[in-house]
Amino acid sequence: MKTILVTGCAGFIGSHTAELFLKLGNRVIGLDNLAPTYSIEIKRRNLEQVRAHASNPENFIFIEGNIRNSNIVENALKAHHPDLIVHLAALAGVQPSIKNPSEYMEVNVTGTVNLLESAHKLGIKNFILASSSSVYGTNSKVPFSEADRVNHPISPYAASKRSCELLAYTYSHLYQMKIACLRFFTVYGPRQRPDLAIYKFTQAILNDQLIQIYGDGTSQRDYTYISDIVEGIGLTSEWIQSEKAERNRFEIFNLGESQTVPLNQLVSLLEKTLNKKAKVEHAPYLPGDVPITYADLAHSKEILGYQPKVKIEEGINKFCDWYLNQK
Numbered sequence: 001m002k003t004i005l006v007t008g009c010a011g012f013i014g015s016h017t018a019e020l021f022l023k024l025g026n027r028v029i030g031l032d033n034l035a036p037t038y039s040i041e042i043k044r045r046n047l048e049q050v051r052a053h054a055s056n057p058e059n060f061i062f063i064e065g066n067i068r069n070s071n072i073v074e075n076a077l078k079a080h081h082p083d084l085i086v087h088l089a090a091l092a093g094v095q096p097s098i099k100n101p102s103e104y105m106e107v108n109v110t111g112t113v114n115l116l117e118s119a120h121k122l123g124i125k126n127f128i129l130a131s132s133s134s135v136y137g138t139n140s141k142v143p144f145s146e147a148d149r150v151n152h153p154i155s156p157y158a159a160s161k162r163s164c165e166l167l168a169y170t171y172s173h174l175y176q177m178k179i180a181c182l183r184f185f186t187v188y189g190p191r192q193r194p195d196l197a198i199y200k201f202t203q204a205i206l207n208d209q210l211i212q213i214y215g216d217g218t219s220q221r222d223y224t225y226i227s228d229i230v231e232g233i234g235l236t237s238e239w240i241q242s243e244k245a246e247r248n249r250f251e252i253f254n255l256g257e258s259q260t261v262p263l264n265q266l267v268s269l270l271e272k273t274l275n276k277k278a279k280v281e282h283a284p285y286l287p288g289d290v291p292i293t294y295a296d297l298a299h300s301k302e303i304l305g306y307q308p309k310v311k312i313e314e315g316i317n318k319f320c321d322w323y324l325n326q327k
């Protein structure tokens with residue numbers, strides 16, 4: 001049995017990740033401050049669902065704490081000495097980062113340094129870090145490869161995630177830590193953050209409200225279903241704890257579907273699945289938004305054996321089922 005610290009475990013990806021590690025028979029320590037970025041009730045419900053996967057209560061310990069506070073982070077690591085840290089806690093989302101850049105830097109960058117520094121001090125060598133496809137900015141070469149230059153992030157959120165990757169490299173170099181940065185491509189599925197398009201559009205269609213489409217609806221996203229992301233995190237945890245990672249201690253992996261979907265097609269798919277027409281209003285593109293995201297998966301397939309399975313049609317079906325049932 002391994003002990004795994006999952007930061008952001010009350011959130012969307014974190015709660016699914018904590019469940020995976022519990023199902024695999026590990027002990028999970030969750031760290032999250034229940035940030036009011038969306039309903040705290042949703043986060044508490046996520047935690048209840050995680051807890052239900054612990055075969056005994058000691059296998060899931062939740063610490064309500066802020067990663068901005070280095071003492072809280074260090075005490076959590078000292079008390080439980082995890083074999084692996086999966087760092088998912090962050091302020092996510094592009095638009096709020098433009099309104100509130102300093103808070104994004106403090107949580108995402110300083111919070112990450114607090115975790116890396118405490119891990120180093122306590123000799124914890126295995127570290128997985130959530131990055132984002134947003135680091136590719138307006139990269140015109142598609143699909144996006146980990147070898148592409150990523151020096152032009154176009155939002156504070158993207159810049160904060162790229163900064164985390166750079167710091168992760170520094171810690172890996174200085175202290176021989178094994179660190180994998182995972183660039184997630186627009187993740188969706190049950191428990192999705194309510195601020196994300198698929199959730200917002202579903203809610204608006206069902207409530208006869210207007211959907212706002214920024215631009216002409218041709219912008220494209222590589223939408224990734226949550227079970228594929230969680231499988232990718234599981235594969236990364238196997239890789240990082242294996243001999244292979246000793247030879248190459250720092251890695252960046254894209255985790256996407258490698259299938260782009262234009263916004264208009266996404267809306268049509270939701271209309272078909274919900275059997276209801278959307279009321280659409282067009283608005284100008286927002287600063288910070290990128291025209292396309294598209295993952296090249298060659299590297300994550302080769303090193304991790306990552307193979308996403310859920311196509312958008314199936315994923316949207318599953319998401320809508322979940323959405324309707326939770327209501």
Ligand code: NAD
Binds near residue numbers: 012034036068090
């Ligand atoms: P989420 O908001 O549902 O989860 C993040 C969690 O972090 C929340 O539960 C929040 O309470 C916690 N948190 C925030 N600030 C904290 C702090 N100061 N201290 C402790 N905990 C704090 O978001 P998510 O969609 O699950 O994203 C998880 C990670 O994946 C984030 O790092 C995000 O940047 C990254 N990511 C997500 C997506 C996506 O499409 N969802 C895409 C790319 C990258």
